[in-house]
Amino acid sequence: MKIGVTGGIGSGKSIVCKVFACLNIPVYDADTRAKWLTNxxxxxxxxxxxxxxxxxxxxxxxxxxxxxxxxxxxxxxxxxxxxxxxxxxxxxxxxxxxxxHSDAPYVIKEAAIMNKAGANNNLDFVIVVKAPVDLRLKRIKVRDETRSEDEIRAIIERQVSDEERDSIADFTIDNDENAALIPQVLKLHQLFLEKSTE
CATH class of the missing domain: 1.10.287 (Helix Hairpins)
Known part of the structure; x- marks a missing residue:
């Protein structure tokens, strides 16, 4: 089974994927691989x-x-x-x-740009990681001190909107620092393990 994980810049999709990786689920980071391939x-x-x-x-x-x-x-x-x-x-x-990685119960593909599962891709489900824009801005400033707030806002505006991402989501994970992140990932992990044996 193939699961896509996407979200806007600063939403925390990489953290979510690290939790899946800790559960021994293989993760393909499309953005990192794209950089490697261009070089x-x-x-x-x-x-x-x-x-x-x-x-x-x-x-x-x-x-x-x-x-x-x-x-x-x-x-x-x-x-x-x-x-x-x-x-x-x-x-x-x-x-x-x-x-x-065909021997794994399921695999994860992490990417900033993603279509709905089954729409020009071979994904079975898509998870969208969500966080409020102000929180995303704060995270990116901490992570990348060279970028100004205007630059970060310009990147967010160029990305697909939250509404567009919501429309492709089979599942959502709230990474807003109110809902605990790990239990949300564990719940989906359990669901995917069950579905992979159906």
């Missing part, structure tokens, strides 16, 4: 340089994230073309990884 996959590198020019990689050959961001975030068409290079490669990488 190490020669086909992706060639396609990105064709799309965005040689400055999309530094002289030492590292993906120039800040330069690429400065181009694509004000140009939705360019962002779409960049995603059309990276997303299929991450999709294939995910499938390969899931194949290697």
């Amino acid at each position: 190490h996959d020669p086909e992706i590198r060639r396609a990105i340089q064709e799309l965005l020019g040689p400055d999309s990689y530094t002289e030492s050959g590292v993906y120039n994230r800040s330069y690429v961001s400065s181009l694509v975030f004000k140009n939705p068409d360019l962002l779409k073309k960049l995603n059309e290079i990276i997303h299929p490669a991450v999709g294939k990488d995910t499938d390969d990884w899931m194949g290697k």
Whole structure:
């Protein structure tokens, strides 16, 4: 069984995934793998340089994230073309990884961008991790001191809305520092173990 975990920046989806990992559930971090692939996959590198020019990689050959961001975030068409290079490669990488973990009762795919389960993906269920925007802002400021509040708000505004995320959720986890997080994860873990044996 394949479970997606998503949520806005600062919602705590990575913490949720760490709890699942502590329960010996394999976790695929799509964003980290996407970064790795853009730096190490020669086909992706060639396609990105064709799309965005040689400055999309530094002289030492590292993906120039800040330069690429400065181009694509004000140009939705360019962002779409960049995603059309990276997303299929991450999709294939995910499938390969899931194949290697087929002995697990279920696996988790963590990603910032996700469709509803079964909509152009091979996910069985999607968990959305939720937290109020003010709390998310506070967490990101602590985590990334170089970003201003305006920058963080701009990132949140560019991401899909909470309403859009709610529409794809089979399950939600509240990470608002009022509801205890671990019991919510344990409850879902138990449910997924039961479903994996049906």
